[in-house]
Amino acid sequence: MKALLSTAPGGPETLAIGDLPDPAAAPGEVVVAVRACAVNFPDALIIEDRYQFKPPRPFAPGGEVAGIIEAAGEGVTGFAPGDRVIAMCLSGGMAEKVAVPAGAVFALPDGFGFAEGSALLMTYGTVVHALVDRGRLVAGETVLVLGAAGGVGLAAVEVASALGARVVAAVSSEEKAAVARAAGAAVTLVYGAAPFDKDGSRALANQFKAALGSGGADVIVDPVGGDYAEPALRAIAWAGRYLVIGFPAGIPKLPLNLTLLKSCDVCGVFWGEFARRFPQENAANVARLFDLWGAGKIGPQVTQTYALADGGAAIARLASRAATGKLVVTLD
Template identity: 70%
Template sequence: MKALLSRTPGGPETLELAELPDPVAGAGQLLVRVKACAINYPDVLIIEDKYQFRPERPFAPGGEIAGVVEALGEGVQGWAVGDRVIAMLGHGGLAEKVVVDAKAALPLPPERSFEEGSALILTYATSIHALLDRGRLQEGQTLLVLGAAGGVGLAAVELGKAFGARVIAAVSSEEKAEAAREAGADAAIVYPRGPFDKEGSKALAQMFKEAVGPKGADVIFDPVGGDYAEPALRAIGWEGRYLVVGFPAGIPRLPLNLTLLKSCDVCGVFWGAFAAREPQANAAHIRTLFRLWEEGRIAPKVSRTWPLEQGGEAIAHMAARRAVGKLVVTMG
């Protein structure tokens, strides 16, 4: 089989297309022929040794896939050869075949494409955990979403609307604002590109405050970080919840006096650890996501695809923060 491998730490240009022996399903595992692999920001970090997990090299990046079951390992029940499947891997998805834990795999509905199936779990599961468990979002509250046109941002917009919130999307271009509005955002604002000096930071804070209204945001969903974080926090409401989701713009330093003045919470969001520590709660969220997907209230937006041999270009596109919705690599 072919796989796109990271042999040394570096950017997407260091990835190499290689031939490897087909993997074999062990006890409790499925052998899956990969049809589509979604690209996420951890793929940018993991090949540079900047992610919290560092796989032994060589390895293929790619953490979520959709495909077809080719073989069953010993003791597997509930699955058959030919079944369509969604799976989370952590890494290894940019390959023609993978083995996955049968108990962790999910059935891909027959009416859904492999591309859409591969793009569902990571972003939406992160967002539903963030909004409900960490943000305690309630119907009628105001949700401010930064980076609202990226995969996880659009998921937060859709889920925020599904849960009855007023959603304000903050993005870096009019194209992205339109994508956020199409996903259901009540309003969208286009912020300038950082970094910001003191006056620029104040102006951005004022932009956020005007967008969310005089009571401030009840929940702020921030998958961006950097110089955008403090201005967003300044727009939070009394006892609001600021959700720390990611840092593609850099790791911010927040003035903690703001948390005292607003009696607000700064909440970390680490979905992978939550799923491992609380599998039943995570499974309940996944069931909710599938129901909302079936009802048409959420739908992964796959904006662009690449073939496997050009998978590095997909990761580079993600690293440049040009993605609208999800980026997917497909296997011939």
């Protein structure tokens, strides 16, 4: 089968089309004929050996797919060849076929497309776990979303709005602010580019506080990190919850005295491990997402699609933080 292969550690430019043996369905697995594979930030890390999971080479990046089940292994129940599905696979998604544990597979209801379906699990799964399980979001609370026009950020705007929150979306351009408003943000703000000196950090904190109002943010969704983290934390509400999701801008060092002064929580959000440890709870969250999607309250926003051979360009665009919404590699 054809696949976009990483044969040595390096950037997206090192990826090239090659051949791999067709996968077989081991016990408890299904083989999915891939129709679409969403692009996520871990794809940029995994090909450089900077991710916690390091598959043996050669391998194809791509951690979430949509497609049609081609084969089901021994012991698999609930799925059969011909079923339309979405699935998490850590790697291997940018290929014509991928073998996936059946526990990481979910039926894709009729009426939902493969490209949009491939873009649901990682971003929206992360966000609903973050907001509901870790952030304990209550309707009427205020949520600050950093990087609010990216994949995770835009999903956070949609899900928080659907759950009845007031969303303040922080983005890096007026164009991205318009995208966030269309997704349901009540207020948007445009921040400058890091790094920030002490005065710049203070100014950004004041910008967050002005946009949030006197109460501050009950929940902060941070898939960005870097120099944006401390100013955001300074704008948190009493007993607020700061949700740590990712670090494309760098790993921040937070002054912990702020957590005491605001009596707030800093919460790590590791959705993949949550899904592995608590599959039933994760399945309930995914079902909730399908309900919200079917009701038109959320919808994966695929802004650009790429051919398999151009998957490296898609990863490069995402890694540069130039993308809005979701980028998806499609296989016809």
